[in-house]
Every structure is written in structure tokens, then in C-alpha cells.
Amino acid sequence: NAGVTQTPKFQVLKTGQSMTLQCAQDMNHNSMYWYRQDPGMGLRLIYYSASEGTTDKGEVPNGYNVSRLNKREFSLRLESAAPSQTSVYFCASTIQTTLSPIGYTFGSGTRLTVV
Amino acid sequence: DQQVKQNSPSLSVQEGRISILNCDYTNSMFDYFLWYKKYPAEGPTFLISISSIKDKNEDGRFTVFLNKSAKHLSLHIVPSQPGDSAVYFCAASEDDMRFGAGTRLTVKP
16 A cells, blocks of 8 residues: 555664664655654654755754655664653655645554663 | 643544534744644544635535634534544644644544
């Protein structure tokens, strides 16, 4: 099915471990985003990529890095996981090159627990 | 600093009645507002939006109202159906997009 695919769906890490969350879209969208969702906080933007080859920080970038590997793929890396990074992570994409919310397609999320 | 606030964590309504979900914002520079719907174990899906130059946008059973002077928007669902039970996120954009914390709507048969 067309859309945004995130892997893995669930992950448990020990403090200090590293991992990469993968995201791929097959809709030929230009812009891709990583959000985290925490109880009582809504969705907060971590990093985004307005177009292939560019990445920018969002609202809560500390502790994360990203790579826009090609137009389809946008990965999020935790170099040294901390319990504060326990969250549900969502990847999203849109055809537009600006941060307009119109037409965002979200993946189903990755539930990450850091112990 | 939450620029978009949904002060009601939950709302329960009877099937067939109106559901009204509220959202307040603080940044007068927001130029676009929207609502997303989220089911458990799924990502949010876009529901309806409104530009800051309008005060109402309607799409079937869903209507969004914007009151810029009060920095308030609301989503009306009429009539409510059990399948509408989900978490609803309000969002607003200027240079980037800010989400509210969400309101869990339960529609009882």
C-alpha cells in the first residue's frame, strides 16, 4: 500500500545504546518530517527535510541526528539513547517544500522505550 | 511553551449528537489551522483545515470554526458516530507546525 512506512514498530533500548529509525515514502513527496509524541505534549517536531539533500532542526532536536538518504528515505538516529527519549516517533511526508501542514501523511509510528 | 492548547483531554458524547472539540492558540502569526484524527496504533490522518483568512470551513459532517480575535478554533462533528471515536489533534502553522496535546473523543452508541 502506498504511504509512509516506519521500521521498527517497537524497540527497547538500554541507556547509552544507539539505533536508527527508518522511514520511507513512495508518494514522491518532497518534504519529510520526524515527530515525537509524548503524553500531554502533542506532537513535537524533531527534524525535517524540506527537500532531498537538506535537513533542518525542529522544536526538539537535541540528542538526535537525521539523514535524508534520497527522496524516499529519511532516517532518525539516536547516538546515545536516554530515558527521556522514550516516546512514540512518527515520520511524515508531504508534496510541499514548505512547512505547511496541508497533505501530511504520517507513518504508523515507532514506540521506543529506553531503560 | 505550548502555543497550541487543547484543554480538554477527553470528551464523551452520544451517537447522533454534536461533538465540539476546542483549541486555543497564542501565536497571532499562525496562518493555517487544521485537525488531525488518530486511531490507536496508527499515525494521525489529516481531517480538515482552515486558512487564517476564513472563519469557517465545512466538509461533510465536519466543520471547523476560527475566531481570530479570541485565538480559538473548534471542530464540530454532526452527527457523531461511534467510528469517530479517536484522539483529535489541533495544529497550527507559521514557519513550522505546532500541535496541541489532543482530545480523546468517545462516541457512545
